[in-house]
Amino acid sequence: MRTLYTLAVPLLAVVTALALGAVVILATGGNVLLAYQGLWEGSLGRPQSISETLVWVTPYIFGGLAVALAFKAGLFNIGVEGQIAVGSLASVYVGYAVTGVPFPLHLILAVVAGTLAGAIWGGIPGFLKARTGAHEVIVTIMLNYVAIQMTSFLVSGPMKDPNPLIANAQTPKILQSARLPPLLPDPAYRVHWGFVIAILVAVGIWWLLQNSTLGFEVRTVGANPQAARYAGIAVGRTMVMAMALSGALAGLGASLEVVGLNFYHTAGFSVGYGFDSIAVALLGRGDPFGVIPSALLFGALRAGASRMQFLSQIPIDIINIIQALVLIFVAAPALIRWIYRVRVPREAASVTGEVQLTTGWGKAET
């Protein structure tokens, strides 16, 4: 019964958000039926659409896990966007610039490079938070801008594909030896091994949080840093670890996107993943297994959006509105209670569980 209530809020939140999205479309003179028909056809209505949905779901699982893991430590990682950008860039660089390394090794090197780059980009705000108290929200957002501008500089200059036939600002393609083999034989189905790995990583993160020492420390620091300190946990170190791991997840997701799907990097390739990942993590209640269905929903929305735009000329941006509405209802279940007259138990009320994110602008931990 309790599980039912716990599920009731996210489900009703999604339904209400879609309904309000329809109101927005109507109010601006769009055709709702056509729009939602396109959304369905483009996301789950055809086998190929399902494959496209899973292509979107893959980075969302990684991004959602990254945000969720930081949540567990009481940290808000808004920097997934930047961590994806540097991860992708590092992995592409190793993929095309390192030559003469045989297949599985080169692939592994590329993925490790991307993961490490993400870990560093996520670890910096963790370190600054622990050392100086600089709030991770501001630092991660600033690092997003730094990463995105740096990427745009690199792909249009030093890392630009030298092929004169390519006018776009994009890197060369990575070598065959750094690519993942296709998951399905038909190239029309773009879903790649990254999706399978994403599910495995979600299980791994769940295990890490539940059963490992680090997971215990992360959860304790998130629930009550003072208590954690008195219990002898190095709070600052745990924060750095949590943020680095969070960034590593984002970087890993980006690398798999490179070696399994895109094979190159171009400026603006990841724009939007950051905010989407926050939505994925919040709708998934900050839980690794909650992230998967939540990523499925947002992946389906994104995949369906292009078909929707094609059929009904409704701008893709409607997805952001629906996303924000979902967040409002998930974050304030009292609204859902009030609209639908359902009873939601108190303990299901907080989206991030026992963790409170707003702790003023913080002070140093070490």
Next chain:
Amino acid sequence: MTVAAPTIGQLASQPRLRFWLQIAFWAGIAAILLALTGVQFGAAATISILAITITKATPLTLGALAGISCERSGVVNIGIEGMMLTAAFTGFMTGVYSHNLAIALVAAIASGGLMALLHAVLSITFRVDQIISGTVVNILAVGLTGYLNRQLFTTGAPAGQSVLPPIPFGPLSQIPWIGPIVFQQKPIALTAIVLVFVVHFALFRTRWGLRTRAVGEHPLAADTLGVNVNALRYFNVVLGGALAGLGGAYFTLESVPHFEALMTNGRGFIALAAMIFGKWTPFGAWGAALLFGVAEAIPTAMQLQGINVPFQIVGLLPYVLTIVVVAGAVGRAVPPAADGQPYVRA
């Protein structure tokens, strides 16, 4: 009787003085940099950098004042970016349909207030975590402005829009240095400066200010003395939204006559950093906003001087500076004691 003059060390240990010493330190650095550019490129370059600094600091100053209004009463607001973006678009859209910049300005301010009202309802009434509530505002703003911009202006922005003209100051604008730097600025930029003084006075010399600070430091005590804590927080958050709205209006009604997706480009977050660096005081925040303004003005001025540096690299300056400032200042900056805590009446 004689009193021994206090040493600099003793002076520096007083928090208030240390604050001003810090300001003087940064002002000194800025002055040295400006003197250097003056020597290198001539006085005209320095004047141009200073004028651009004040212009570029406008949305940061207003955003920081918005943050002060919210956080002094105990509500953390990371949704300023979204409020600005919404206001920038609303101002532009209203301008297109009404052909009246005054109406557009009012609409922009109101839309900022409206987004702030959402933040207030979520964080004060429903006690949603304030960071999450602010993030919701940001995502909603990206969605709404992006959607409406494409839906209403599919064929590109209508041409022929205008921006607010500079206020005619007559002979004042011809004063050497001060004229081009201050008296040739446009209305929102000057209003922002006036508002710094107004907010300072209101915060430290009026009943509203006393109540705001009381609610931000110790809501229970304020409540005991008869202040309606949540009503005041509602008021301050919406007021902050209106200030952020004016800051948003700068982008489309004063800076350029068109709207681009995501055009606020993180200014709302940099404004928060300015607020923190300025220790939640209007003058401190203004000083910090000017510092960030310089960081934005220097690349612009370099381009005007024809110095060729990749724009993506010099464009990083404000963002990197924000990180340095936040990392350097926050440990010592003390936010209002009840900042971020919802108030539940026992």
